[in-house]
Amino acid sequence: MVDLLFYVAAALCVLCALGVVVSANPVQSVLMLLGSFVGISLIYLLAGFQFLAAIQILVYGGAIMVLFLFVVMLLNQGDPAVLASEQGLLSKAQLAGGLAVAGSALALLLAAVVRTEIPRPIFGYLWPEGGLDPLVGMAQAMFGPYVLAFEGASVLLLTTAVGVMTLAKRQRSKPSVKAAPLSSTTEGSP
């Protein structure tokens, strides 16, 4: 049962990830990415990490993907006809090259998976036998021995976010000094 569910979730992940790249419509891509995240969350759940599964949905599904969708919808998506005509722009040589790179990467990955010894059963051995509450265990690990690393990582993330904001702001404000003051706002309208 667990194995079957795993294959369903894994298939969902892979197919949706493929859909992100293939679909012509950006909103559809975001939806596909959401489906992929749901699949990953299912796999977490099967492995017994219910906290991680819930956080995956809460943070990525509920917040980040909503922001993605917001940005995609806000930006000018262009004329569907133009978008469709641009689809065939990749030349055959480019397509073949891309497929070759992707194929060899896949082959490498498959070889690695086949040669790695995977403990059997894949799932189930991770479930604590009526012992540690997963949430408490995770909290104890995070705020006990690993508290410095954990806080360090969050400070790093915060610094990155602030840094990106500062850099993006500086780059955008420079050309707009020369251009007409309204140019940056009219750019996005159709």
Next chain:
Amino acid sequence: MTFLILLIKASLIYGGLLVTAAVMTLAERKISARIQLRIGPNRVGPGGVLQPLADGVKFILKEEITPDGANKGIFRLAPIMAAVPAMLTVAVIPFAGETVIFGLDFGLLSLTDLDIGLLFVLALSGLSVYGVILGGWASNSKYSLLGGLRASAQMVSYELSLIMTALTVVALSGSMDLREIVEVQNTGNPLAWNCFTPVIGQVGLILFVIATFAETNRHPFDFAECEPELVGGFHTEYSSMKFALFFLGEYCAMTVMACLTTVLFLGGYSVPFWEDAPWMVELATFMAKTSFFLFLFIWVRWTLPRFRYDQLMNLGWKVFLPIALANLLLAGAFISLT
């Protein structure tokens, strides 16, 4: 046998949720009529009690219209995305303690008690915004799109305060399991309810209730459908049962949020001055407390004016979030002192 009991429990709880949603549509119309000195629906059944049924039949029989240029798949998906997450969340709400009906032991009255019950509710209710956004986008109408955009920005802003306030309760009770949170408060003394924790409880309750209003897209934060500016907002182009599904989702989300407020702040099913009450009394207490919050949703909608959109954003980021964070800090100090 255990499977049969689970099946009965599930049908009872989901039936209850759907009936509550139907009753809420009637209550909304009746109470709004009272507030505006009208009579409200009174033709179908005694005193208009069967009005929700008539509405349901009307919705099913109406013509379904898909606008030209709409993205058909997503247009169809959106009402489902609005209704399903709201209905799923009810699975972890604890309605009463040990339950025995006609000699059948039903165990604790909730579908399941997850370790991470609170996270489960918050995660899924965060997903319900997709219905509004996608519905607005797929309709191929500027009013719908604006409604959807507003909903997405609003939801992201208010979810933060909602989660921060819920975290205060988690800190106070030391668990994310909703039943555990109720049991900590269930001492027979109503002063043990989280809303009576000095300062922290009251601030938390007020913030949480307001954030649930924003989270469920209810007045005074219903910018996604704001009639004077956006015709009908995200559901302008929807008709028939698809339109009804959006409303079903909204009322289910309201019901679940009212249940959650009860659980987090008002001691859930704990009966004042009676620690080991029988399950029927506990269930009745739970329903009474939840009904109050449901009434509050309607009461506020028909008495307060709507905010302006920039006011809503300012309120969310510059007022609610700092207060919620300070409240969480205060809760930490309170716990370390007691």
